[in-house]
Amino acid sequence: MAKATSHWVCQNCGSSFSKWAGQCTACSEWNTLVEEATVSAAPKGLGSTTSRSGNTRAGRIDFVDLAGTSDAPPRRATGMAEFDRVTGGGLVEGAAVLIGGDPGIGKSTLLLQAVCKLADKYDAVYVSGEESVDQVRLRAARLGLATAKVKLASATSVRDVVAAIDRADAPDVIVIDSIQTMWLDTLDSAPGTVAQVRASAQELIRAAKRRGTSLLLVGHVTKEGVIAGPRVLEHMVDAVIYFEGERGHPFRILRGVKNRFGPTDEIGVFDMTDRGLIEVPNPSELFLAERRGDVSGTAVFAGVEGTRPLLVEIQALVAPTSYGTPRRAVVGWDGGRLSMVLAVLEARGGLQFGGHDVYLNVAGGLRVSEPAADLAVAAALASALAQDPVPADAVLFGEIGLVGEVRQVGQTELRLKEAAKLGFGRAILPAGRSRRGSGAAETLARTEIGHVRDLLALF
Ligand code: TYD
Ligand code: MG
Numbered sequence: 001m002a003k004a005t006s007h008w009v010c011q012n013c014g015s016s017f018s019k020w021a022g023q024c025t026a027c028s029e030w031n032t033l034v035e036e037a038t039v040s041a042a043p044k045g046l047g048s049t050t051s052r053s054g055n056t057r058a059g060r061i062d063f064v065d066l067a068g069t070s071d072a073p074p075r076r077a078t079g080m081a082e083f084d085r086v087t088g089g090g091l092v093e094g095a096a097v098l099i100g101g102d103p104g105i106g107k108s109t110l111l112l113q114a115v116c117k118l119a120d121k122y123d124a125v126y127v128s129g130e131e132s133v134d135q136v137r138l139r140a141a142r143l144g145l146a147t148a149k150v151k152l153a154s155a156t157s158v159r160d161v162v163a164a165i166d167r168a169d170a171p172d173v174i175v176i177d178s179i180q181t182m183w184l185d186t187l188d189s190a191p192g193t194v195a196q197v198r199a200s201a202q203e204l205i206r207a208a209k210r211r212g213t214s215l216l217l218v219g220h221v222t223k224e225g226v227i228a229g230p231r232v233l234e235h236m237v238d239a240v241i242y243f244e245g246e247r248g249h250p251f252r253i254l255r256g257v258k259n260r261f262g263p264t265d266e267i268g269v270f271d272m273t274d275r276g277l278i279e280v281p282n283p284s285e286l287f288l289a290e291r292r293g294d295v296s297g298t299a300v301f302a303g304v305e306g307t308r309p310l311l312v313e314i315q316a317l318v319a320p321t322s323y324g325t326p327r328r329a330v331v332g333w334d335g336g337r338l339s340m341v342l343a344v345l346e347a348r349g350g351l352q353f354g355g356h357d358v359y360l361n362v363a364g365g366l367r368v369s370e371p372a373a374d375l376a377v378a379a380a381l382a383s384a385l386a387q388d389p390v391p392a393d394a395v396l397f398g399e400i401g402l403v404g405e406v407r408q409v410g411q412t413e414l415r416l417k418e419a420a421k422l423g424f425g426r427a428i429l430p431a432g433r434s435r436r437g438s439g440a441a442e443t444l445a446r447t448e449i450g451h452v453r454d455l456l457a458l459f
Pocket of ligand 2: 108109
């Protein structure tokens with residue numbers, strides 16, 4: 001039998017140590033080591049006495065693992081298009097999905113809505129470890145879902161939940177809200193600790209795989225943006241989806257970061273209202289809704305998220321600094337990339353940002369990661385510095401290189417079509433192999449540029 005030992009586990013990164021220390025040597029966080037008494041072997045499972053009748057099901061899970069190459073795995077679609085797009089077309093049988101996000105961002109709301117929709121077609125269970133059944137029912141009523149056929153349970157014991165899954169009539173879909181409240185009685189440590197979260201998730205995932213149940217785990221994110229209890233959980237599940245948004249903005253973005261059965265570059269867009277989350281099928285309209293075109297320092301970026309075009313406004317403010325070192329602040333974009341674009345504009349375009357604070361913001365609380373946004377960012381910055389507006393009917397896209405060259409990016413036609421659809425008249429894009437557009441994109445005037453100097457000459 002494995003020897004019982006005591007060890008210290010970092011609650012931030014999950015590293016384990018034989019001695020206590022003030023600082024975790026793995027992730028450099030302070031005061032995160034917590035003593036956990038466990039056996040040195042892997043946590044003892046609960047399922048050793050459970051039935052072995054699930055052989056055919058297990059066969060299907062094997063099939064699912066191979067399926068990425070040929071046939072598509074069987075899926076359970078929620079019918080919420082924004083949700084299904086991110087999961088890759090619905091929940092896979094026996095697969096575990098982790099939904100991470102800040103507390104209060106709307107994870108419980110989203111999953112309650114999704115599971116109520118699933119309950120129309122499937123046997124769906126929502127297990128809350130944070131709220132009583134009555135509280136969940138009240139929330140459902142507020143969301144207009146009082147008549148949904150979902151089954152509700154309030155539980156924190158993994159043993160109870162596994163027992164509910166591990167039956168001949170196992171539910172098709174089960175939501176655990178949240179994994180941090182789940183607790184396994186074979187471990188001494190408190191719920192929410194790394195050991196409990198890891199062992200609880202392992203038991204639940206095992207049971208779900210055995211029975212072909214789709215498992216949705218909610219995980220709270222710590223201030224560092226890591227799913228608490230911790231990265232090991234990300235390795236254990238089949239898909240990791242973040243639910244994000246800026247506090248104060250009603251928009252919420254569902255973003256896949258890992259998916260064994262689907263794409264990871266898709267996003268789902270929702271609007272948080274007093275009656276829950278509303279899907280936003282056309283996010284460009286939403287993100288440009290408050291745009292005023294006649295001011296300097298703004299430019300519209302024609303972006304693509306996964307398979308979907310997304311137009312967003314990039315805003316820049318350039319103001320004389322009152323500090324010794326000018327400030328560079330950025331929201332919704334990469335700070336390193338901003339420094340690079342500024343340096344290129346200075347070195348290759350002849351602009352002077354020294355002595356100026358520079359602020360950059362992606363309007364609407366969206367986070368943009370495409371390098372294709374460089375050109376729109378450069379235009380917003382140059383426009384802010386010169387106090388001269390970018391033409392209001394123009395969209396921009398293109399990557400900027402270190403010698404100031406404007407480089408080709410993918411999905412040109414998709415971007416142009418979306419811009420034409422939303423009434424833009426002109427596109428500023430990289431010179432090169434772009435073909436004449438077909439259909440809607442044909443109405444758009446194209447200004448092709450090869451260098452940032454060409455961009456600065458435009459206005
Ligand atoms: P919740 O789903 O409980 O967040 P999480 O599970 O991620 O912690 O959402 C909580 C927030 O959402 C809370 O600030 C109130 C807001 N909210 C709405 O704006 N509209 C609604 O219909 C609901 C249910 C919540
Ligand atoms: Mg919640």
